[in-house]
Amino acid sequence: MASSSSASEATDAFDRLNPTIQRWIRAQNWSELRPIQVQSIRTILEGDKDVLISASTAAGKTEAAFLPALTLVAKRWQDGLSVLYVSPLKALINDQMSRLDVLCEQMEIPVTPWHGDAPQSGKSRLLKNPKGIALITPESIEAMFVRHPENAQRLLSALDFIIIDEVHAFMQGPRGLHLGALLKRIDALSAKAARRIGLSATIGDLDQAAAWLRPTDPSRVSILKDPGEGLDLQLQIRGYLNTDPAKAAKDAKKDGSGETDEDQSQPAITAICDHLYATLRGSNNLVFGGSRKMVETVADTLRLKSEQAGTPNEFFPHHGNLSKELREDLEKRLKTSDLPTTAICTTTLELGIDIGSIKSIAQIGAPRSISSLRQRLGRTGRRMGVPSILRIYATEADLSQQKGVLEELRPNVVRAVASIRLLAQHFVEPATSSDALATALLHQTLSIIAERGGARAEVIFGLIGGPGPFASVSTTDYIELLKHIATPDVDMIEQAPDGTLMLGARGEQIVQSRDFYALFQGDQEWRLAIGAKTLGTIPLSNVVAKGNLVVFAGRRWEILDIDEKAHVLEVAPHKGGHVPHFEPTGAEETHTRLIAEMRKVYESDDVPEYLDPTAKTLLAEGRSGFRRLNLGEVSLLDARRQIFVFPWIGSAAAAALAVSFAKIGVAAERHDLGISILDANIDQVKDALQRIANFTPDDLKQIEGFARGLCTAKFDDYIPDALLRRLWGRRNSQVISSIPEVALTLLAPS
Numbered sequence: 001m002a003s004s005s006s007a008s009e010a011t012d013a014f015d016r017l018n019p020t021i022q023r024w025i026r027a028q029n030w031s032e033l034r035p036i037q038v039q040s041i042r043t044i045l046e047g048d049k050d051v052l053i054s055a056s057t058a059a060g061k062t063e064a065a066f067l068p069a070l071t072l073v074a075k076r077w078q079d080g081l082s083v084l085y086v087s088p089l090k091a092l093i094n095d096q097m098s099r100l101d102v103l104c105e106q107m108e109i110p111v112t113p114w115h116g117d118a119p120q121s122g123k124s125r126l127l128k129n130p131k132g133i134a135l136i137t138p139e140s141i142e143a144m145f146v147r148h149p150e151n152a153q154r155l156l157s158a159l160d161f162i163i164i165d166e167v168h169a170f171m172q173g174p175r176g177l178h179l180g181a182l183l184k185r186i187d188a189l190s191a192k193a194a195r196r197i198g199l200s201a202t203i204g205d206l207d208q209a210a211a212w213l214r215p216t217d218p219s220r221v222s223i224l225k226d227p228g229e230g231l232d233l234q235l236q237i238r239g240y241l242n243t244d245p246a247k248a249a250k251d252a253k254k255d256g257s258g259e260t261d262e263d264q265s266q267p268a269i270t271a272i273c274d275h276l277y278a279t280l281r282g283s284n285n286l287v288f289g290g291s292r293k294m295v296e297t298v299a300d301t302l303r304l305k306s307e308q309a310g311t312p313n314e315f316f317p318h319h320g321n322l323s324k325e326l327r328e329d330l331e332k333r334l335k336t337s338d339l340p341t342t343a344i345c346t347t348t349l350e351l352g353i354d355i356g357s358i359k360s361i362a363q364i365g366a367p368r369s370i371s372s373l374r375q376r377l378g379r380t381g382r383r384m385g386v387p388s389i390l391r392i393y394a395t396e397a398d399l400s401q402q403k404g405v406l407e408e409l410r411p412n413v414v415r416a417v418a419s420i421r422l423l424a425q426h427f428v429e430p431a432t433s434s435d436a437l438a439t440a441l442l443h444q445t446l447s448i449i450a451e452r453g454g455a456r457a458e459v460i461f462g463l464i465g466g467p468g469p470f471a472s473v474s475t476t477d478y479i480e481l482l483k484h485i486a487t488p489d490v491d492m493i494e495q496a497p498d499g500t501l502m503l504g505a506r507g508e509q510i511v512q513s514r515d516f517y518a519l520f521q522g523d524q525e526w527r528l529a530i531g532a533k534t535l536g537t538i539p540l541s542n543v544v545a546k547g548n549l550v551v552f553a554g555r556r557w558e559i560l561d562i563d564e565k566a567h568v569l570e571v572a573p574h575k576g577g578h579v580p581h582f583e584p585t586g587a588e589e590t591h592t593r594l595i596a597e598m599r600k601v602y603e604s605d606d607v608p609e610y611l612d613p614t615a616k617t618l619l620a621e622g623r624s625g626f627r628r629l630n631l632g633e634v635s636l637l638d639a640r641r642q643i644f645v646f647p648w649i650g651s652a653a654a655a656a657l658a659v660s661f662a663k664i665g666v667a668a669e670r671h672d673l674g675i676s677i678l679d680a681n682i683d684q685v686k687d688a689l690q691r692i693a694n695f696t697p698d699d700l701k702q703i704e705g706f707a708r709g710l711c712t713a714k715f716d717d718y719i720p721d722a723l724l725r726r727l728w729g730r731r732n733s734q735v736i737s738s739i740p741e742v743a744l745t746l747l748a749p750s
Contacts, residue, residue: 013041018071024103034060036226037067043222044068050196050214054203055226056378061199062099069161069197074107080158083133087165088175088351090115091331093135095354109133115140117324130154138179142447142517145185149451156186159194166351167198168371171212174436174713178519180469181444188463202375204428215467232387237416238275239615240268243398268395272364273301281314283359284334285342286349286379290365292319298364299344318345331355350375360389366416368588371428373419392416396618405629405639410622411672413615417608418597429591433731436519436713438724441470441481443519443715446503449493450511454500457482472730477723484720492718519714526567528557545662545706549574549669549678558667562708565717574678592650595673599648602626635746636682643677643685647742653735656703660692660739663706686747693743700736704729
């Protein structure tokens with residue numbers, strides 16, 4: 001029950017709202033305003049600062065922003081939009097439209113969804129009478145600037161508020177750079193910058209978020225955080241063995257029995273699907289499968305199980321490659337709850353699109369990001385008094401069929417336990433800088449030239465440079481970029497005699513393409529080749545160097561050459577024997593804090609009750625392997641001409657360490673717990689580490705020259721190689737500068 005003081009504050013906040021809003025709240029049968037809403041109403045109505053609202057999912061963040069903002073703009077008379085709501089998802093825009101439509105109609109404030117799938121009729125009405133609220137994606141803002149700059153001026157030059165939803169999704173990656181640049185361009189249209197309101201449920205560093213929201217003056221951002229009531233979580237981590245059925249049958253024949261344990265001989269994914277089918281039927285759930293291939297595999301397996309059992313199918317895939325109609329039909333089915341439905345998805349349902357009441361979340365594979373895990377958990381337990389339910393399905397290798405150092409350590413179950421520990425500690429990874437910086441800079445340069453029909457270099461850089469997404473880019477960097485893209489081979493821009501930059505032939509072609517407006521792209525696949533023969537493709541989540549090793553098709557390959565532009569890795573078979581069967585690292589990085597927590601799990605003795613019997617056994621085996629190998633005392637492990645190096649650092653730092661080894665001619669392979677060195681003994685690895693520990697600043701600077709796999713973003717193929725390397729070095733400067741210290745730690749006696 002609310003205290004008398006909080007009740008008084010809630011009443012005061014309610015009384016400050018527009019009378020139409022008050023009547024609407026009563027019609028919703030709200031018993032009271034939420035705490036975060038009380039805070040935001042007071043802050044937004046009393047001051048003129050930007051506001052960052054951090055609160056759990058379903059805590060009322062949308063209303064916390066809009067109710068006071070609508071109160072302030074209710075009597076606005078001048079032309080132009082009063083509120084611009086920016087979302088990373090079209091589906092989220094459609095959700096907010098349905099939430100705001102009735103209230104804004106009563107207030108006679110037009111609300112217009114503005115994205116590629118939105119009705120043109122609404123956009124036309126807004127252009128005839130530019131007033132009210134627009135709900136938009138960054139890509140549609142971009143399209144407006146490029147195709148109809150006069151509309152951008154009419155609609156965006158007198159904004160009172162810019163509300164940015166899911167701020168954490170914009171704080172890293174190419175879309176964050178993109179939106180950051182667009183916000184600066186919107187500010188430049190107006191004599192007075194609009195107030196910014198950021199909304200998010202998952203932010204690790206609120207000060208970092210405030211700096212993203214208002215880079216020029218983070219101190220003018222008021223940070224509002226809902227303390228909430230803690231996480232009411234029902235949890236299970238389930239363990240499974242990746243057993244090869246053919247191998248199990250062969251072993252059974254050897255022992256003369258001719259029989260195998262059905263539960264243990266089936267592939268892990270089959271057993272996982274059996275449990276999903278038995279547990280989730282009859283309710284609404286989300287199952288996060290990681291890759292699109294896994295999503296399709298699980299959805300298809302569950303559909304076939306339904307057919308075989310003669311039951312209606314309740315299991316459907318949801319990922320970015322599916323048509324908009326299929327995704328929306330599934331989202332509607334979840335929201336209406338007329339039929340029990342489980343969506344098997346990638347990250348597409350991770351953000352705050354309204355899909356109604358979700359009973360539970362399942363994740364196939366141990367988490368690699370606490371931020372993503374927390375965001376996913378926010379999709380369940382949204383009703384008062386209803387707990388969140390999470391099941392994690394962690395797979396490990398069957399040691400009777402595939403045994404090695406990493407398999408023996410059971411890293412996936414251990415990582416799952418470490419993730420839950422960090423979740424309980426309220427840890428969330430800070431946002432990392434994007435590797436799309438150069439691509440975003442090029443993209444915005446072309447966009448501004450197109451918008452203005454030509455612009456001088458200093459004008460362009462004045463619009464987007466300085467505090468904000470391109471703060472680390474110097475004028476020298478920018479001039480280098482412009483000179484490169486003006487060369488005849490690139491032909492993106494050309495310079496008029498008066499210094500005005502115009503689009504070149506290729507620049508015109510790119511800007512006129514329909515896919516120009518989006519800066520993000522799917523995972524970049526690199527082709528593995530031996531001469532003219534293609535082996536297949538793999539994604540690269542971290543930089544590599546010549547001499548590094550990759551695992552593909554069940555064996556190791558040494559990288560002989562790297563074609564950055566064509567995204568080709570020239571490889572040769574490496575005679576290194578055992579290939580680890582741990583989960584692929586994928587595109588999601590692991591933070592050093594998570595790897596360090598894994599080490600603490602290994603060194604502990606507690607057995608969490610949320611582990612199923614198999615997971616408990618696997619955890620015990622992992623700890624036993626850790627202690628047998630003495631990894632609490634040693635960092636280098638000799639395993640038959642393969643030296644495992646355990647620095648207990650995150651994936652980005654481990655990748656930089658592997659590149660450092662490549663710099664001195666030592667082939668290294670990154671794995672989930674560090675790196676491994678093939679064809680070497682302990683003394684040779686120690687000698688290499690000593691050389692790395694003695695790296696001078698010049699040596700560290702030269703690491704940039706050995707990094708490969710840097711062409712990962714949309715327009716990186718058009719960026720000068722030296723600039724890509726320099727920006728990578730700046731982005732990873734802390735990681736690179738720490739490498740000698742990491743090497744010294746690895747050399748320290750136990």
